[in-house]
Amino acid sequence: MTLLMHASQINGLPVVTVQGGEDVAEVRDVIYSPEAGHLVGLTLNKRGFLSGRRREVLPVEAIHAIGRDAVMVADESSLVLPEDAPDDVAHPGPDRNVVGDDVLTVGGVSLGTVRDLALLVGSAGEVVGYEIEKAGGGRGYIPLPAQLAVSGSALVVPDITEEFVRDDLVGLGAAVDDFRARLGLR
């Protein structure tokens, strides 16, 4: 089963152990590699009211699944200290935050600015699109190729992206496969 979610919807979800049924943390933020188009991990907060940050991070390999209501992990040992985590999780690059970035086609047309990430969740964590504030106003969704060029202030997408701007996540879900087929990625 697959499900499309906004990255911002994942923030605040409880992290629950499959074997223990305990909520061991909650998601603070999504760590994402724009170049790879993949979630690399999650930073964490402690559970509960007035709780602070947890030092441990959750590398994407240790995630059992991301759902609408919880991020599932096998057990608490899935949460690792930054020094024991892969480098891209422990020290995410400064360019990883694409929110606010300008989306430009190869032909030089601005499609808008990035508002949020659209993630294919379940047991994956692939970023398949962006929610954008369209250049002409209003909200839209664009599918992403598997990889793209990112500078920290702008991202460059193929020209045909313009044909695949959709109004909602459902439309995006249907557009991703067509879009990638057109690019010869699938």
Next chain:
Amino acid sequence: MTDSFRQAAGRKLISRTSAQDLGTVAHLLVDAQRRQIAAVVVGRGKKARLVDWSQISGFGPDAVMVGDEGALRPPADDRERLAADGKLEILGQRALTELGNAMGTVDDVTFDTGTGALVHLRVGDREIPAAAMLGSGSYAVVLADHGEPVT
């Protein structure tokens, strides 16, 4: 015979040797990995005591029979202390699939009175085989995914 957690709550615990009333069943503590009742929790709060399933000689419709009051013991570890506090009570607990999607709350659990083996979990109008239970804790009961529809 099968019985249910909802029906068992409030049942009297009786000593077989003295016929004394030793308390009432607050709830049943589950071993999720073995899909089995681990213990009966008698009473609530600081006075809560546990009776291991192996100490129960008869789980009847009117009373739960044990040898004598020696069958009651205080909680022995953190998990059992949580159970004594009622934090691990499975009835009313949220049910999550292993994919992180909520299914509702556990409304009842049926079990075999002879072995303590869990049979079904009732979540809303669904009867889920106990074999699908992967974990049970203070936050959720985690169930295996069986291709539930996305809503």
